[in-house]
């Protein structure tokens with residue numbers, strides 16, 4: 006799911022005090038064209054939200070939308086179903102360039118046996134996923150090494166700061182983005198959305214994900230006491 010920011014919403018239908026989006030400009034998750042989606046929604050005040058669909062004018066595919074209403078808030082939260090931007094790894098894994106096939110297969114199998122509550126198979130496949138992740142970065146240095154040693158070696162073979170340092174040239178003072186951020190140039194809707202996506206990705210990478218890994222590690226440690 007990807008949040009639709011109010012700036013992308015072009016028209017609303019009014020239901021009492023509530024404004025429900027009627028049309029919005031956004032990038033189609035299927036064909037990647039920037040199009041205008043027209044939402045058909047019948048709002049019922051007893052419900053907390055609604056699911057609706059809209060056909061992309063470009064590729065004609067039907068795209069699901071979710072509209073969540075909040076009490077005392079005139080603007081509901083609007084989300085588009087976009088598997089590329091979804092936060093669960095299973096939806097994303099196939100869309101990330103360069104993801105190793107073997108890792109995708111191993112992770113999918115692990116999720117599948119976990120959902121069937123087969124804990125023994127989950128353990129076997131969880132180990133395979135970990136090995137695959139590590140092998141992806143360590144290559145033959147992973148051979149014959151136990152998992153803890155491989156994890157110790159990992160930081161030498163993975164460039165965790167590249168995602169951040171690669172942004173530096175974008176912000177250079179002679180670049181258009183710098184001028185936009187200094188209000189010397191105007192941002193269009195598409196650029197505003199891309200900048201918001203970048204903020205979300207950076208916050209996820211620098212704060213949310215490290216925090217989540219740390220919390221899960223603590224939970225596992227507590228459980229092992």
Ligand SMILES: [Zn+2]
Nearest residue numbers: 033036061064
């Ligand atoms: Zn489309």
